[in-house]
Amino acid sequence: MLVTIVVPCHGQAHFLREALESALAQTYSHIEIVVVDDAAPDGALAEAISGEFGVRFLRTPRTVGPGPARNTAIAATAGTYVLPLDADDIIAPDFVERAVAILVGAPELGVVYCDTQGFGPDGGCTWEPPTGWTVRDLIAGNRLPNSSLYRRACWEHAGGYPTDLFLCEDWDFWVRIARAGWGFTRIPEYLYFKRHHDANLTHQIHVRYGAYARQIRFRHRGAVGADRVVAFDTHAASSGSR
Template sequence: MPPPAASGRVSIVIPCFNDGAFVGEAVQSALNQTTPAADVIVVDDGSTDPGTLEALERLPGGVAVHRQPNRGLPAARNAGIARTRGDYILPLDSDDRISPDYVELATAVLDERPEVGIVGGGIELFGIQESRRRPTYDGVAGMLFENHLYTCSLTRRADWEAVGGYPEQARFAEDWIYWLRILGLGREVHLLDETVWFYRQREGQMTRSMDSRTASNAVIQAMRDQPELYAAHMAEVTDYLELKMQTLDGFRRRYGRLNDALARIRPLLGRQA
């Protein structure tokens, strides 16, 4: 069991796999908070890159490093959270950064509003692509079939424990399923006006956008994980399925006509040969 919480309220967990070029920046942004975190832990998820191993050895004092065999991102987050002591949890990817006031702003919300279970804010993309974005949230129904929240959001340790943490069996959309688990507890979402997360864009980066097939599989995973939540919104589920059926029927009609045309053309091509 982790020790009792220190003066800080937030634990910052940074999973790292062969990301030594950037993990120092992520850690420094975690340490530069106007309200210090209870603890900062880096989870080395089986890194094999010598540069990463050296970078982890050079991290500032006071930053804990937990090493484990490669188990994937959700398992790394859970392992790190289990070793922290804060009342609130902030996951930070090892190539990203957070603003100096993120912990202070989010802690104030969670302290004052016990009904809130997720706190996020504005996002700035940097690197090979630069832009600013804001997450949106208009209720649980809007989250059932598309994830509108982002990785670097704060949650309560008590809620993480209540829902069993991040879904370690998920191959993708683990954040989305985790948010749905918390929303299933009846929690609310608060989005800060300030830009608090700096999301690095780089070559070779695993995309966080999903094609239609992957998105559909993610919905199936989420429905299997949270059947009661989806059952409570059966009208929205029915509308979603009807829209999917209409789309499928449209493809069938379109490609059916194409197949008919090809069937008529093939004999003519054979005569010309």
């Protein structure tokens, strides 16, 4: 089954080679990679690098943000599974293969996430996302990284990524998937590596996080079935909710 790796790029073209190298190094061979230039000043460089690697390149007519940029790529592709990968981040060679194997064996699950290792000039923190959380927990705060592999059906059921959030769009997307009844599971290993630098959106989130968090919590207030557990240990995936 085909996996679409979506790489939105806006101002990170100088990191893009490393991201594409990690995507092309996957032990799972049935993949397609799409780079989306979000109308960035360094778009020509992103296009040139994409050409070097022989991957598909798309461009948005104006800057729309990472969520709509991902929507553009997903709508233009046909992968059964989708993995978002920011242009300045890296994934381990076996992440896609292991995540796909889990979803193939557990039809009630929609999303597979993993632990995150930060890296950069000053090092980086680690993040070991929890399991056992409910829809309400996810509404209260994001529980998983944006580079998590999910079924295309999840994207369809969620209505795609939100188009009105320039930051935290992945958090809102995960909530919508959970509310649609899909389960989540974690691979408890560091398979996703997030680069820390002043220009990335994660740094900007710390400045504007509060406003976006309030918006997400408000729009999902009163969610039906909010106390339903949706995140399971990998070994217990068969007990999922769907």
